[in-house]
Amino acid sequence: MVSLISIVGIVICSFAFKLRPDYKINLVLTGLSIVFTVYLVEIVLFYGPSQEKLRRAERLQVAKGISFDTRKAREVIKDMKKGGVDAVRVFAPTFLVEFNGLEREGKRIFPLSGLSRKTTVLCNENGEWAIYESDEHGFNNPTGLYEGQIDTVLVGDSFTAGECVRQREDIASQLRMSGIRVLNLGSVSSGTLVEFAILKEYAEPKQPKYVFWMYYEGNDLKDLRHEQQSSFLLKYRDNMFSQQLIKRQPEIDFLLENLKMRKWQWLKYNLLRRFKLNNLRNRLALVIPPSPPLSLFTELLEKARNLTSSWGGQLYFVYLPSWARYAKEVEPGTFHYRNRVLSIVQRLNIPIIDIHEKAFVTHPDPLSLFPFRLNGHYTSEAYRLVAQAIHTHLVTVPK
DSSP states (O other), X not given: OHHHHHHHHHHHHHHHTTSOHHHHHHHHHHHHHHHHHHHHHHHHHHHHHHHHHHHHHHHHHHHTTOXXXXXXXXXXXXXXXXXXXXXXXXXXXXXXGGGTSEEETTEEEOOOSOOTTOEEEOOOXXXXXXXXEOOTTSSSSOTTGGGSOOOEEEEOSHHHHTTTSOGGGSHHHHHHTTTOOEEEOOOTTOOHHHHHHHIIIIITTTOOXXXXXXXXXXXXXHHHHHHTTOTTGGGGGSTTOOOOGGGOHHHHHXXXXXXXXXXXXXXXXXXXXXXXXXXXXXXXXXXXXOOOOHHHHHHHHHHHHHHHHHTTOEEEEEEEOOTXXXXXXXXXXXXXXXXXXXXXXXXXXXXXXXXXXXXXXXXXXXXXXXXXXXXXXXXXXXXXXXXXXXXXXXHHSOO
């Protein structure tokens, strides 16, 4: 669409030379108005849905007589700092894909976890901000877990990390209540490539008996398509490659503490996306969604299976359904690949725990498992059902 606007602009300019001066002015003003309107629509499409979702949630809270914290994340962090709490925003490794990691003393490093031992602000979908104390490596775990034997590891995206519930309501925490020693390696906005890298960097050194690969149907393949743009992350396709991140947390903390120096680059990236009118083009179906990177997905999942098997562990594939599946909304490219994904997993002989089949489809009201029945992450009850399905599977596994 940007190219089309440029072509139209050139044609108008060429035509304008032949017009009277007053017509030229009117034509230029009309053209500028059109361009302004188009980009205004793009901005509304980018910010509008999330703001409308927030307003709907607020109205539902008010109707129930419950207060809703309307502060932005930066406001929450600012208020906590005023109270003496050194809070930080949750870190998403996908932020670094555009920059291919970070540079440190002439060498590149790609952090895959957040700041260690920090009060970390996650998100707010149910009226209150989800906040957790990060562990020694920046994940959502109690400190001290790395010192002993780990029975079970969860690898996944924000659903695994615990968005948007209290610290003791995420999947890993609810499994710990059953006496299972669980390490949560969930990372927000991550796809298969980042998740495999995390498995390599943080799970392999602990060699757990069981690894649960938490696959979210809503965006995992899309996130993988984004991550494969990083030549640095693609190095993890080499079985011998590792950054030894588990031994480099002080370096990671230093880099992430000073990440604000690169905020202008992130701003430039977002401005470029707005310039390309991505949201408007998608809404008008002017962009054909690219095919999902199923070949790379298969390769990485096979590597994850082989890596886990190399230390005598077992990999399990947990299929997490999205809100839209039960809201009956059409999301092109999201649901069409369920059967293909599960077929790939079956072909790799990886046991499957299908949360859609085991918990959601049999639930009398699946939409109630999402905050205010709106599109987003799971409620604490939904996470309990996921943990229950995993626990049921674990107790039936021969020891």
